[in-house]
Amino acid sequence: xxxxxxxxxxxxxxxxxxxxxxxxxxxxxxxxxxxxxxxxxxxxxxxxxxxxxxxxxxxxxxxxxxxxxxxxxxxxxxxxxxxxxxxxxxxxxxxxxxxxxxxxxxxxxxxxxxxxxxxxxxxxxxxxxxxxxxxxxxxxxxxxxxxxxxxxxxxxxxxxxxxxxxxxxxxxxxxxxxxxxxxxxxxxxxxxxxxxxxxxxxxxxxxxxxxxxxxxxxxxxxxxxxxxxxxxxxxxxxxxxxxxxxxxxxxxxxxxxxxxxxxxxxxxxxxxxxxxxxxxxxxxxxxxxxxxxxxxxxxxxxxxxx
Numbered sequence: 001x002x003x004x005x006x007x008x009x010x011x012x013x014x015x016x017x018x019x020x021x022x023x024x025x026x027x028x029x030x031x032x033x034x035x036x037x038x039x040x041x042x043x044x045x046x047x048x049x050x051x052x053x054x055x056x057x058x059x060x061x062x063x064x065x066x067x068x069x070x071x072x073x074x075x076x077x078x079x080x081x082x083x084x085x086x087x088x089x090x091x092x093x094x095x096x097x098x099x100x101x102x103x104x105x106x107x108x109x110x111x112x113x114x115x116x117x118x119x120x121x122x123x124x125x126x127x128x129x130x131x132x133x134x135x136x137x138x139x140x141x142x143x144x145x146x147x148x149x150x151x152x153x154x155x156x157x158x159x160x161x162x163x164x165x166x167x168x169x170x171x172x173x174x175x176x177x178x179x180x181x182x183x184x185x186x187x188x189x190x191x192x193x194x195x196x197x198x199x200x201x202x203x204x205x206x207x208x209x210x211x212x213x214x215x216x217x218x219x220x221x222x223x224x225x226x227x228x229x230x231x232x233x234x235x236x237x238x239x240x241x242x243x244x245x246x247x248x249x250x251x252x253x254x255x256x257x258x259x260x261x262x263x264x265x266x267x268x269x270x271x272x273x274x275x276x277x278x279x280x281x282x283x284x285x286x287x288x289x290x291x292x293x294x295x296x297x298x299x300x301x302x303x304x305x306x
Contacts, residue, residue: 016042070145
């Protein structure tokens with residue numbers, strides 16, 4: 001029996017995209033022969049994942065999970081919306097969200113964690129799922145919020161089942177109020193966040209680079225009016241306040257009544273809003289845009305060619 005080294009297992013994994021345990025088993029079964037091990041994995045359908053790894057995955061699901069004083073959220077992508085309706089995929093997203101409650105939001109740590117009810121890692125379970133369903137899939141990101149006293153509420157928009165949907169929101173509220181009251185408020189804030197897409201919790205958390213860009217644009221717009229610099233400065237200050245009302249959660253107008261500020265709603269409960277997170281499925285992923293159908297037909301048929 002040939003000695004199976006860790007380097008051989010890694011090499012086979014790089015070549016096939018299969019899980020570590022599957023690669024080790026393939027090498028054992030093939031007595032260390034790399035080509036035979038690749039064939040063994042192909043016969044088992046476990047090397048299929050490598051062929052799909054280059055495809056863009058921008059669909060899938062956002063999954064949320066919660067426990068007392070803590071909640072977590074993950075985004076797991078697939079190539080098509082059809083996969084989001086697959087029960088195996090849904091179960092995988094739910095399990096990974098649950099793991100994030102204890103493992104945290106480091107994606108690599110999540111991948112390395114033992115998959116619930118199995119003796120292999122989350123990464124290996126994902127590889128098996130890719131081979132079974134036939135699409136590229138990735139664990140894109142994760143977020144975890146915790147409070148020492150209070151509640152972390154969750155909200156899922158366009159849910160296809162509890163805790164799984166297209167938009168997920170976590171809202172952390174510290175305070176001595178009744179947990180049910182805090183969770184109820186947190187869910188309302190979650191709905192607000194899903195609709196308004198705030199960028200920062202409070203004014204101090206606004207990205208300095210974004211703020212400077214906004215100030216530069218507003219200053220140029222104000223100077224175009226031809227007014228004196230002292231007036232321009234006040235004009236910019238007023239417009240920056242408006243900017244805060246658009247991007248800062250606590251400064252936004254409460255969507256549920258159209259007039260109150262979020263900070264006023266929170267103050268009424270005696271609690272404190274300490275954090276939030278919002279995941280929207282596929283945001284920021286560049287999706288390939290191919291030629292339109294008419295152009296493609298013209299190209300193939302030669303119609304319109306010189």
